[in-house]
Amino acid sequence: MDTTIRNADEKINIDHLVHEHVAMASLCSYGTGGEADFLITPNNLGELRAALLWAKERSLPTTILGGGSNVLISDKGVEGLVILTTGLTEHHVRGRIFCTQSGLPLDTAINVAIERSLSGLEPLGGLPGTVGGAVRGNASAGGLWISELIEWVDYLDKDGSFHRYQGMDGGFSYKKSPFTDSESIIYEIAFRLIPNKKTSEARLRKEQSRIERMETGQFDFPSAGCMFKNPHGISAGQLIDEAGLKGRSFGGARVSEHHGNFIVNHDHHASASDIYELSRIVEHEIEKRNKIHLEREVILLGRWNN
Ligand SMILES: Cc1cc2nc3c(=O)[nH]c(=O)nc-3n(C[C@H](O)[C@H](O)[C@H](O)COP(=O)(O)OP(=O)(O)OC[C@H]3O[C@@H](n4cnc5c(N)ncnc54)[C@H](O)[C@@H]3O)c2cc1C
Structure with missing residues (x-):
């Protein structure tokens, strides 16, 4: 912990991973928006830290993008470096703890947990976007706030230093998390889930949540979900x-x-x-x-x- 990006990743050369003038419309659920000046999709912690260093050395701002399902990207594009988290998808289960990198689609995460006989996330079935995006905005559906299941969150500050948020530290509320108003990058999330061998029942519950969304027309046209907070x-x-x-x-x-x-x-x-x-x-x-x-x-x- 607390290693700086320079110390940890001196040997990573990411120039070939950084793309210039990348169209953003296909990376968000609205299907709108201009180009990112630069974009990188890191596949591991080293690349993520090296990306932060790359931007810092050039004095460029960074923007984090997950599934792009809660954003409106300007027609004039995004300045600096966009860090797309969707390459960060490794995950594992240890006992009741389901631990995943932030770029895994939330829906996939729910399926994986169910397959490993762990329940709790099903009410969020069909919710678009990544786990990291959901934690950042404290996503909710079917009476569940994702924060209710968080054991810990590992995140980086903009200098690449590592920090851990513990579930009991608080700071989550309606559409808010400890990461909402900061430049932190959520890297890995651990959920404490409920052992449940009745996987077919859990799968059904999750599918029902997803189908309810379809039936209420949520996916008939491109959107980013609710435009305004209640x-x-x-x-x-x-x-x-x-x-x-x-x-x-x-x-x-x-x-x-x-x-x-x-x-x-x-x-x-x-x-x-x-x-x-x-x-x-x-x-x-x-x-x-x-x-x-x-x-x-x-x-x-x-x-x-x-
Ligand atoms: C049809 C539809 C239905 C929806 N229904 C719901 C609903 O029922 N409940 C609900 O809560 N939301 C809903 N949403 C909104 C959206 O799906 C959620 O907010 C989702 O959790 C966003 O995740 P994302 O990965 O797409 O985030 P993005 O849209 O990519 O990003 C959202 C914000 O989070 C930041 N971010 C993303 N990843 C990270 C990270 N790893 N670290 C730090 N910051 C990060 C981004 O910078 C941005 O500020 C809906 C959206 C759509 C399109």
Whole structure:
């Protein structure tokens, strides 16, 4: 622990792993956005640390991207180095502890845990994105917050030093984690799960969660899930619905007919700006009608001038 990237990874030359001018649209669920100046997909801790060093030596900002299912990437692209975590997928089970690197898709993680007779994560079945992204935003579904199952999280600060968060340290709340407002990179997560030999029942529960999502139309059009947080326990979707905003469009973006809190890339050709502008219209209308400020849940990545 606490080794610096320079000491640990002096011999790793990652120049050949760094790609320039990479189109980002296919790396996020909205299917929008410009190019990353540079992008790397590290496959192990050494490469991850070397990537941080590479950016630091060039004074470039870094942006972490997991499954891209909770972000809106600017049409003007992302400056500096994007570190895509989806190459970090190693995982193992020891007793009740299921330990995985942060880039594993959450849905795959749930399947693996079930196969190893470990239960608990099933309500999150079908939730898009990586385990790291879910922990960072304290993802929730079916009455479960992912933070409830965390034993520890190993993360790096932007200098590449290693730290461990222990589950009992606290700091998780609605859509928030100890990593939300920091530049930390979640590297590995350990969940404490429940031994369960009834794997077919667990698999069924997980499938039901996934199917419910499909049936409520969540995947009919590209989106990033809920655009806004629920203000003080009030459903943002209900406020938007009651304001008659379902179906409102701007360019190729539309407020979903299924779920008022989803702004979708309706014609599959919306720009990120269309989606952003529509979110501003919704925000403004709710402010005017309900005197409630809606806080955006979807994270803006890249060159936004606001
Ligand atoms: C159809 C649909 C339905 C959804 N339903 C739900 C739902 O029911 N509940 C819910 O909570 N969410 C939901 N979401 C939102 C989204 O799926 C979750 O927030 C998901 O956990 C994001 O994970 P990701 O890997 O895609 O993160 P990304 O979108 O890649 O990133 C999100 C944020 O996390 C940061 N990040 C990602 N990985 C790391 C890491 N390893 N270390 C540090 N920071 C990191 C990124 O920099 C970014 O700021 C839904 C999205 C869609 C498209």
